[in-house]
Amino acid sequence: MDKRKIVIFDFDGTLADSFPWFVGRLNHVARIFRFKEVGKEDIPKLRLMRTGEILSYLGISPFKLPWIIFYFRRLMNRESSLIKLFPQTKELLDILHKHEVGVFILSSNSEQNIKQILGASSGLIDAFYCGAGLKAKDRHFKKILRDYPDRQFLSVGDETRDYEAALKWNITHINVSWGYASKEAFEGRETVDSFAELEGRILRYFNIKS
Numbered sequence: 001m002d003k004r005k006i007v008i009f010d011f012d013g014t015l016a017d018s019f020p021w022f023v024g025r026l027n028h029v030a031r032i033f034r035f036k037e038v039g040k041e042d043i044p045k046l047r048l049m050r051t052g053e054i055l056s057y058l059g060i061s062p063f064k065l066p067w068i069i070f071y072f073r074r075l076m077n078r079e080s081s082l083i084k085l086f087p088q089t090k091e092l093l094d095i096l097h098k099h100e101v102g103v104f105i106l107s108s109n110s111e112q113n114i115k116q117i118l119g120a121s122s123g124l125i126d127a128f129y130c131g132a133g134l135k136a137k138d139r140h141f142k143k144i145l146r147d148y149p150d151r152q153f154l155s156v157g158d159e160t161r162d163y164e165a166a167l168k169w170n171i172t173h174i175n176v177s178w179g180y181a182s183k184e185a186f187e188g189r190e191t192v193d194s195f196a197e198l199e200g201r202i203l204r205y206f207n208i209k210s
Contacts, residue, residue, distance in 0.1 A: 003102035003126065003151075005206045008144065008171070010157035011107040013179025015089045016117050021082055022180075025075060033068050035059045047182040051161045069133065073110045080116040086178070088195035093124040095199060099208050102126040102151075106140050108133065137165035145169060154205050156198065160185055174201055 012018040027037040036058045038046070046054055060068060076083065096103055104127045105114060111130040115122045127147075129140045144153070155166035158179020163186070166173040175191040176198060177183040183191050192198045203210050 003100055005100075005152045005208075006102035006104055006126070006148065006154070007096060007202060008104045008106050008129075008141075008153060008155045008166075010159070010162050010179075011105050011109055011114050011117075013158035013181075014156060014176055015085060015105075016083055016114075017086050018076075018083045018117075019180055021076070021079065022072075025072070025079075029068060029071060029075070030058070032071070033060075033064055035064070035068075044182070047180065048185050050185070051159065066133065069108060073113060076109065076113050077116070080113055083117050085117065085121065086195065090121050092195055092199055093121055095210075096202070097124050099203070099206075101202070101206060101208070104129060104144065106130075106132060106137060106144070106155075108137075137161060138168045141165055141169045141171060152206065154202060156202075163189060172205065174198065 009015055012022070023043060030037045038058070046057065049057065055065065093103060103125050105125055106129040107114060109130060111128045114128065114130060118125065127144075129144060132140045141155075153171050155162065155171045155173040156176065157163065157166070157173065158176050159181045163173040163175055173190075175181075175183075175186045175189055177191050177193045183193070192201055200210070
C-alpha cells in the first residue's frame with residue numbers, strides 16, 4: 001500500500017453502533033462469568049470511567065478478562081446482523097477513499113465480525129489490526145508504525161484507552177462523543193460531536209481541501 005496519509009479507526013462505538021447491543025448482552029455475560037450485573041442507572045457512570053475503572057467497578061479480574069472478551073466476540077459473531085454501522089460511516093469512508101487517505105481499523109473485535117458488520121464497505125479498509133486486548137492497543141500501534149514507516153497517521157476512537165495508546169506513540173488522536181465513553185470522560189481533550197465535524201477535522205489535519 002503506497003498511501004502516505006492514514007487514519008486508524010477504532011471500530012465498535014466509532015464506526016459501528018454496537019454500544020446498545022453490548023449493554024443488552026452485558027448482564028447475560030455477567031451471569032456466566034460471575035461479575036457485577038448493571039442497571040440502567042449504571043450506564044451513565046460507566047461511560048465516565050476509564051477502562052481500568054470499569055473493570056474494577058464490575059469486579060472483572062485480569063484472569064477472567066481474556067475469556068470474557070472471547071465470549072463477547074463469539075456472541076457478536078452469531079448476532080452481527082443486529083449491529084449496524086452508524087448511518088454516516090459509509091459516506092466518511094467513501095470520502096477518505098476519494099482523497100486517497102488510507103483507512104486502518106484497530107480493534108479488540110475480530111476481523112471476521114468487523115467485516116460482517118461492514119459488509120461491502122470492508123473493501124474500503126486498507127488494513128485490519130484486530131483482536132487487540134482491552135489493554136493492548138499500544139502494542140498494535142507499535143506494529144502499525146513498524147509495518148508502515150514514514151507515513152502520516154491520525155487516530156480516531158471513542159474510549160479513553162484509544163487516545164492513551166495513540167499518544168504513547170505520539171500519534172495525534174481525535175475522540176468521538178457518540179460511542180462507549182461520554183464526552184466528559186475525555187477531560188477536555190479534543191472531541192468531535194458529529195461525523196461532519198470528524199470529516200472536517202481529518203481533512204484539515206492532512207491539508208486536504210474538501
